[in-house]
Amino acid sequence: MSTASYDVIVVGAGSMGMSAGYHLASRGARTLLIDAFDPPHNNGSHHGEPRLIRHAYSGGAIYTELALRSHELWNELEDASGEKLLVQSGVINMGSPGVYSLEDKRDRSAAFNVEIEYLDADEIQKRWPGIQLPEHYQGLYEPKAGYLFSERCVAAYRKQALAAGAELLVNTLIRHIEADGEGVAVHTPSGIIRAGKVIVSAGAWFKTLEPFITLPIRPVRKTVGWFESAETLFNESVFPGFTLGTENGGYYGFPSIGGAGVKIGRHDTGVPWLPGEEVKPFGSYPEDEGDIRRALETFMPQAAGKLLRGAVCKYEFTPDEDFIIDVHPEQPNVLLAGGFSGHGFKFSSAVGELLADLALDGSTKRDIGLFSLARFQQAPSR
Template identity: 65%
Template sequence: MSQTFDVIIVGAGSMGMSAGYYLARRGVRTLMIDAFDPPHEEGSHHGDTRLIRHAYSGGAAYVALALEADRSWRDLEEESGQRLLVRSGVLNMADRTQGRFQQRIQDAQGAGVRVERLDADEINRRWPGIRLPHSYEAMYEPDAGYLHSERCIAAYRKLALAEGAMLLPYTRVQHIEADGGAVRVLTRVGDFAADRLILTAGAWFPSLQPFVTLPIRAVRKTVGWFQSEPGLFDTGAFPGFTLAADNGGYYGFPSIAGGGVKIGRHDGGLPWRPGETPVPFGHCREDESDLRRTLEAFMPQAAGRLVSSAVCKYELTPDEHFIIDKHPAHENVIVAGGFSGHGFKFSSAVGKALAELALGKRPSVDLGLFALSRFDTTAIGGENL
């Protein structure tokens, strides 16, 4: 089996599926290849929900990207006829001595994002389920919320295929060749050629070596859903949240349809490599204990029995900023990775930007912060191997 396309996308998760949709709707002959069948549980997009925030750390470029992503998610909702984004509000909490919010508030207000700075007394009054020490404060974003992540992937998939894109699920890439003109992607079901190639392989980027070697490390992450007091933590009464605590950074969601408060830890995690089976939730004592201890300290009425759990993967760059750029050795190859931990919310905007890059257009969002040049590119580019 040998076919030719305009663009091939390797990795059809959040970024890849979004890019496939935006290319296909422009009439671009697009092939998406994935080692599994998206949406699936082998990447970073499962687990029901992802936060979407606009008052972002990292500067104005992130704020602009978040706002563009929000607009694109609304467009996807209209196009798909599904509710994908829930504006629950997001409460970002931290000890005031850390000074986490001042610059974020300035950047957000400069972009017209609504934010409130709240002290512990006000937080505890508004959300009786929270018990925040007086040394803490928060930045509240009333227009933020969460995305139904797997629904988002499924919506992009359905629309991309309807626009003529092709998807090869359960297909591992065995080899990639680029000679300055066309690129060739070799798989067990055939070889495929295209003028341009987008690599969005997530935590699986190491499997594409030596064609590309990115400074990305993958780690195993866990989340848990805990039985919570009805009414206090339900959707509509309780926001999404982030929490910078003494024992680490955490994020979470209200109880959706009685499923329990979802909470995960942002920092830490065990190393993971493609091909390894991540150890199940509960293998490490801290899988549950870290989450439970944090709930008991700050939201004790949400620290009931563990209702369910999940294991996923982060893919992190050294500075935890994304990589979105051309391959240093091949102008017609675009690489996009290092998104985990905070990338899903941006995938609607990133997919659109990747489509624009593949078509030789200037992206509608500023991608300068995500350039490969901030790393040693001599160790990144592969040869025509």
């Protein structure tokens, strides 16, 4: 490839990157997206759909703000693409108060006028008879929350980005990034490509870009499974998405969509993984099925049937599980977006918009201080 010049190059065209590419190109920026694979693909964090979208969030207010904006943008993408991307199934957040407090979510909901219902264990079981909870468990139900078809979302943003004028370079592993007085140079196997700004959203692959940037991101191998379920209790017309915080771990899941079985995954734990290492297939470890099956057997026994399908994806944990969205500590023309820690997909439509703001305007109206590199004791750098 001959040397080319762009306003912005996006390195990593998965969930966040593809969204950013669309928002950049739709504003008239000369945009190039580069990915090591051909998105949507199964080498990152967006495959194995669906993904939950919730608005009642604990932590900083920025999460609820972004979740609400993301929902608007997913609706806009649906309209533009003609694809069904979001299902408002409702989401029931359940947990033991000792390990999974719902107070932050309830307070945040009030501040942002998010519609919720606060339910005790008995009320949850009456509404969804497939759920069996200890009597001290509590729940917070969001009727306007639901789930996203993540691979469709990435494919839809890809189509819209290209239609808006973005270019996409697939199956291209970046060798090196360097910033100089003329902008930023991205070294690929086919040559050097230059841009005024670069957004790096490399997911679990950030380590391949060291020493240009070293971030406190820990990639881990995660598994999810789909289990044969009593359809009258768990099909998508009667059962919501869910989160479940227990004394033995945190879980999330979805109704049986089209008879595929209840999908469940575990948020905590996971096997460490590094780029270049083999990603062992589902079933390689006893806990791949064992952890999630035990949760179903305990809390949703009629959804703990035969394993119908298993899948492996990746999380990218930061130490505090908050995101990293910031400028490179030494290179002001390089933006970093990473560490989305297994709960980031729902936000990707709004994160892409935010990254376009930062790249084109140099600022954003949103308070993203929570995502700053400065929160770590020693800011990661070269």
